[in-house]
Amino acid sequence: MLLVQAVVVKPGFVVDVAEVAEPVCGPGEVVIEVRRVQLSVTECMLMAGADVALSDQLARRLEDGPVQFGGHEFAGVIAEVGADVRGLEVGQRVTAVETLPCGTCAACRRSWASACVAPAIIGFTRPGALAERLVVPASAVVAVPDGVSLAAAAAIQPLAGAVHAHAALDVRPGESVLVLGGGVMGLLGVAVARHGNAGLVALSTHSPRKLELGGRFGADALIDAGSDVLAAVEELTGGIGFDVVVETAGGSADLGLAGLSTVELAAQAVRRGGRIAMVSVLDAHAPLPTGLLRSKSVTLIHPRSGAGDHACAATVFEHCFGLVQRNLVDPEALITHTVQGLDAIHEAMDITQHKSTYDAINPAQMELS
Ligand SMILES: [Zn+2]
Incomplete structure (x- = not known):
C-alpha cells in the first residue's frame, strides 16, 4: 500500500503527523497534490478538543482511533483524474x-443543496488537505485562473463567505454599510461591499494597522473602535444609522474577540428597518439585545460560512477569483504567517488560535513542497 503524510488527531486530542493510505481516484473524482493549505480557527478549536459545532462528531470518531482531520481551505495541482471526469487535467492548478x-x-x-441534511465536508467528515494528497469529487473542483497565486487560492473560501454574506444582506445600490471588526472577515467584508453596490462603506476596529488595511480594501470612513463609534455613526449617516451592519468582531475573549459588545453596538448603529449580518461566531446561547432589535424592526441574518447557499456550485469561488484577478481584492495582503511542511502543524495551529499574540491577520498558511 502506498502511503502519504497527513495530519491526524489521536484520542485525547493529540495532533500528530502520520502516514495514511494514499487516496484512490475513483470514477468522477480527482486526486489533488496539496501545495498550500490554510487553517481555520474553527478546525483548530476542534483539533484542540474545544466544544464547538461538530465537536461531538469528532469525539465519537476518536473512540475508534486516530482521525485524519482538517484542511478545507487549500490549493494544489491535479495529480490524477478519474474516469468520467470532463474538463480537468493532470497538472492543472485547482481548489475545491x-x-x-x-x-x-x-x-x-x-435541488436545495444548501438545505442538505447530510453534506460531506472536506477536512471534517472526509479527509482534507492537511495531507500531501486528497481525493475530491470533480464536481467540487474549481480551477485557479492565471494571475491568481496558490496562496491567494488557498485563502478564497473566506472571501466566498464575505460574498455570500453580502448577497444574503441584499445590499441595494448606494446603501451604507458599516463593518465592525478588522479581522479577515471584516476586511473582506469591506472589499466585497466596495465592489458590490454599496454607497458609504465604514470600518470600525481597534488596530491602526487594520484601519489602514481597511482603507486599502475600500472603506470610505475609518472609525477607531476605541473612540465614540456611535457619534461617528450619527455624523456619517445624518443621524439615522447604517442601512446594513456586518458584525465580525464578536466571540470568545479567549480568542481576542469582543465578546458581545459589538453585537450591542451593531443593534445601536443600524437604522430602523436595517439589516445586520452576524458573521462572528458567538457562544451557543449568547444573549442578544432583542428589545432594541425588535423596536427598530431589524432583520438579523446568519449567513453560512464559505460559499453558503451556493456551496453546491463553483460560481461564487469563480467570482472571487475574478475579484482577485482584476486586482479588486488582494487576499495575499492578509497572509501574514506561512510555515513550511505538515510537520509545522503545531506552530500553524498556535498562530491561528492566538492571532493577536502573533500580530497575524489571516490564519497561518502551510506551504507543502
Ligand atoms: Zn442531501
Missing part, C-alpha cells in the same frame, strides 16, 4: 468547494 451535498436527501432531490 468544501461542502459536498449528499445528493440523495429530500432537500437535494428538490
Whole structure:
C-alpha cells in the first residue's frame, strides 16, 4: 500500500503527523497534490478538543482511533483524474468547494443543496488537505485562473463567505454599510461591499494597522473602535444609522474577540428597518439585545460560512477569483504567517488560535513542497 503524510488527531486530542493510505481516484473524482493549505480557527478549536459545532462528531470518531482531520481551505495541482471526469487535467492548478451535498436527501432531490441534511465536508467528515494528497469529487473542483497565486487560492473560501454574506444582506445600490471588526472577515467584508453596490462603506476596529488595511480594501470612513463609534455613526449617516451592519468582531475573549459588545453596538448603529449580518461566531446561547432589535424592526441574518447557499456550485469561488484577478481584492495582503511542511502543524495551529499574540491577520498558511 502506498502511503502519504497527513495530519491526524489521536484520542485525547493529540495532533500528530502520520502516514495514511494514499487516496484512490475513483470514477468522477480527482486526486489533488496539496501545495498550500490554510487553517481555520474553527478546525483548530476542534483539533484542540474545544466544544464547538461538530465537536461531538469528532469525539465519537476518536473512540475508534486516530482521525485524519482538517484542511478545507487549500490549493494544489491535479495529480490524477478519474474516469468520467470532463474538463480537468493532470497538472492543472485547482481548489475545491468544501461542502459536498449528499445528493440523495429530500432537500437535494428538490435541488436545495444548501438545505442538505447530510453534506460531506472536506477536512471534517472526509479527509482534507492537511495531507500531501486528497481525493475530491470533480464536481467540487474549481480551477485557479492565471494571475491568481496558490496562496491567494488557498485563502478564497473566506472571501466566498464575505460574498455570500453580502448577497444574503441584499445590499441595494448606494446603501451604507458599516463593518465592525478588522479581522479577515471584516476586511473582506469591506472589499466585497466596495465592489458590490454599496454607497458609504465604514470600518470600525481597534488596530491602526487594520484601519489602514481597511482603507486599502475600500472603506470610505475609518472609525477607531476605541473612540465614540456611535457619534461617528450619527455624523456619517445624518443621524439615522447604517442601512446594513456586518458584525465580525464578536466571540470568545479567549480568542481576542469582543465578546458581545459589538453585537450591542451593531443593534445601536443600524437604522430602523436595517439589516445586520452576524458573521462572528458567538457562544451557543449568547444573549442578544432583542428589545432594541425588535423596536427598530431589524432583520438579523446568519449567513453560512464559505460559499453558503451556493456551496453546491463553483460560481461564487469563480467570482472571487475574478475579484482577485482584476486586482479588486488582494487576499495575499492578509497572509501574514506561512510555515513550511505538515510537520509545522503545531506552530500553524498556535498562530491561528492566538492571532493577536502573533500580530497575524489571516490564519497561518502551510506551504507543502
Ligand atoms: Zn442531501
